[in-house]
Amino acid sequence: MSAPKKVVLAYSGGLDTSVILKWLQQVYECEVVTFTADLGQGEEVEPARRKAEMLGVREIFIEDLREEFVRDFVFPMFRANALYEGTYLLGTSIARPLIAKRQIEIAAATGADAVAHGATGKGNDQVRFELGYYALNPNIRVVAPWREWDLNSRTKLIDFAEKHQIPIAKDKRGEAPFSVDANLLHISAEGKVLEDPWHEPEEFVYSRSVAPEQAPDQPTYVEIDFERGDPTAIDGKKLSPAALLTRLNELGGANGIGRLDLVENRFVGMKSRGVYETPGGTILLAAHRGMESLTLDREATHLKDEMMPRYAKLIYNGFWFAPEREMLQALIDKSQERVTGRVRLKLFKGSVTVVGRQSPNSLYSESHVTFEEDDVYDQRDAEGFIKLNALRLRLAKAARG
Numbered sequence: 001m002s003a004p005k006k007v008v009l010a011y012s013g014g015l016d017t018s019v020i021l022k023w024l025q026q027v028y029e030c031e032v033v034t035f036t037a038d039l040g041q042g043e044e045v046e047p048a049r050r051k052a053e054m055l056g057v058r059e060i061f062i063e064d065l066r067e068e069f070v071r072d073f074v075f076p077m078f079r080a081n082a083l084y085e086g087t088y089l090l091g092t093s094i095a096r097p098l099i100a101k102r103q104i105e106i107a108a109a110t111g112a113d114a115v116a117h118g119a120t121g122k123g124n125d126q127v128r129f130e131l132g133y134y135a136l137n138p139n140i141r142v143v144a145p146w147r148e149w150d151l152n153s154r155t156k157l158i159d160f161a162e163k164h165q166i167p168i169a170k171d172k173r174g175e176a177p178f179s180v181d182a183n184l185l186h187i188s189a190e191g192k193v194l195e196d197p198w199h200e201p202e203e204f205v206y207s208r209s210v211a212p213e214q215a216p217d218q219p220t221y222v223e224i225d226f227e228r229g230d231p232t233a234i235d236g237k238k239l240s241p242a243a244l245l246t247r248l249n250e251l252g253g254a255n256g257i258g259r260l261d262l263v264e265n266r267f268v269g270m271k272s273r274g275v276y277e278t279p280g281g282t283i284l285l286a287a288h289r290g291m292e293s294l295t296l297d298r299e300a301t302h303l304k305d306e307m308m309p310r311y312a313k314l315i316y317n318g319f320w321f322a323p324e325r326e327m328l329q330a331l332i333d334k335s336q337e338r339v340t341g342r343v344r345l346k347l348f349k350g351s352v353t354v355v356g357r358q359s360p361n362s363l364y365s366e367s368h369v370t371f372e373e374d375d376v377y378d379q380r381d382a383e384g385f386i387k388l389n390a391l392r393l394r395l396a397k398a399a400r401g
Contacts, residue, residue: 003028004114004141008107010099010129011036013048017118018166019157020145021055024116026164028143033059033110035103039095040066040184040242051167061106065098066184070241073098073320074185078284079229079339080304080332081292082312088262089278089285090315091186096125097320100132104140114141121147124267128318135321178205184245186258186278197263197273208249208277212256212350219348220255221355224248224287226343229336231284245280252279255347267317283345283352290343290354295361300335307331 007024011017011034024032034057036048045062052060073094084090103115115133119125126144133140151157161168179191189205203211225233232238234247252258258279266272292301307328314325341359345352367376 004030004112004143006031006033006110006112007114007116007143008033008035008103008110008112009116010103010118011048011052012118013045013051015157015161015166015168018051018055019151019160020116020118021052021057022164022166023145023149023151023160024143025056027149030114031059032057033061033106033112035061035099035106036063037099037102038062038064038066039069039098040246041182042187043182055166059110061102063102065102066242067240069095069098070184070245074245074281075230075241076329076333077315078281078288079336080308080311080328081285081289082308082315083285084312084316085262085264087260088264088274088276088316089186089260089281090312091183091276091278091281092125092181092188093128093316093318094185094320095183096128096318097132100129101136104133104136107137107140114143116143116145119144119146122268122270123272124316124318127267128320131318132321184242184249185281186276188277189275190272194273194275201261201275205275206259206277209253209258209279210256212259215254215256215349219346220251221344221346222248222251222283223342223344223356224284225341226288226291227340229288229291229333229339231287245284248280248283250280251347252283252352253277255279255352256350257347257352258282259350283347286352286354287343287345288339290345290357291339291341291359293354294357294364295339295341295359296335297363304332304335 007028007030009017009021009024009032011021013036021032021034024030034048034052036045038045049060049062077090077094082090084093106112107115117126117129119129121144126147130142130144133142151160158168177193178189181188187208189201194201194205223235224231225236231244234244239247258277258281260276260278262276263271263273311325311328311332314320314322314328319325338361340361341357343354344356346355367374
């Protein structure tokens with residue numbers, strides 16, 4: 001296979017992707033286009049421009065994608081109440097399809113014949129990136145340096161960087177205590193000091209939340225408005241998708257909400273231990289389920305709950321652009337047409353509790369459920385209902401003797 005002529009690299013400006021940039025130029029003798037996305041990771045992205053310029057890159061793309069990320073990826077996922085293996089809110093998984101999408105678009109705009117990423121050959125991200133690439137451009141060339149080169153240690157990466165005069169942050173010269181991935185939805189920590197699943201993470205691992213024990217001794221109340229399944233306002237104030245999630249992160253972090261210590265099953269086959277912080281997402285999940293409890297029909301709710309693990313698995317495994325995910329999304333979005341109203345929540349020392357909900361589309365009928373006398377429900381109707389449902393059980397017991 002001939003070498004690529006022009007490659008769009010997902011570029012953070014860090015050690016790994018800076019080494020990859022130079023390696024691509026050196027090994028493939030190709031032109032490199034860098035793409036750096038601001039997904040709310042909490043770090044400045046402009047330094048990546050200066051570093052790319054220093055490494056001879058002529059076409060540099062740096063984009064603020066926070067609103068698109070939350071509006072078109074995070075919110076659709078939360079309409080499904082998606083949780084991978086019952087607990088993980090998919091913070092890393094949901095960011096990859098957007099990055100892949102922009103890389104393919106930039107490749108088309110710049111005439112590049114290849115794309116590249118910095119994911120290793122052991123993890124899920126290589127799969128997520130590449131499934132996204134191929135779904136959007138079946139003929140794109142993919143370069144995955146971690147599967148090709150022999151720079152398989154931090155020492156070798158640093159030696160390569162120093163040999164080619166690539167600036168290295170001082171804290172990169174020592175052993176990093178763990179690997180971090182961050183965006184507006186979450187921050188994750190994996191590897192190194194976290195690899196033994198028996199040992200509790202030290203407090204320094206966490207950066208977006210206070211320890212629940214150190215959270216305020218008084219609860220915080222917050223109200224979230226929903227329209228057709230998506231949050232639109234906090235405490236009556238309309239906010240853009242990214243601004244809304246940012247505010248929920250602040251509220252959740254201050255109250256010690258959203259920490260998760262998880263051993264998960266990677267798509268490639270191994271188990272890994274990750275420590276996640278998703279303060280705003282944890283609040284949003286509770287609020288959305290609270291809103292659905294009032295406005296969504298019972299069987300629609302149960303069908304959604306049955307579909308959710310499949311939907312979450314598709315996102316985790318990188319199939320955002322697959323037809324089955326789009327089919328499930330259509331079903332989910334149909335269910336959200338009347339999920340509109342307001343939810344009140346109590347945040348207290350790591351917990352989030354729904355304490356109130358109201359909606360113009362409420363299916364809750366106080367006159368039907370009251371313990372007081374009513375004239376809308378005949379309790380005698382329940383006898384026939386029970387007998388019909390018991391009929392097959394009675395027949396089965398009679399047949400067994």
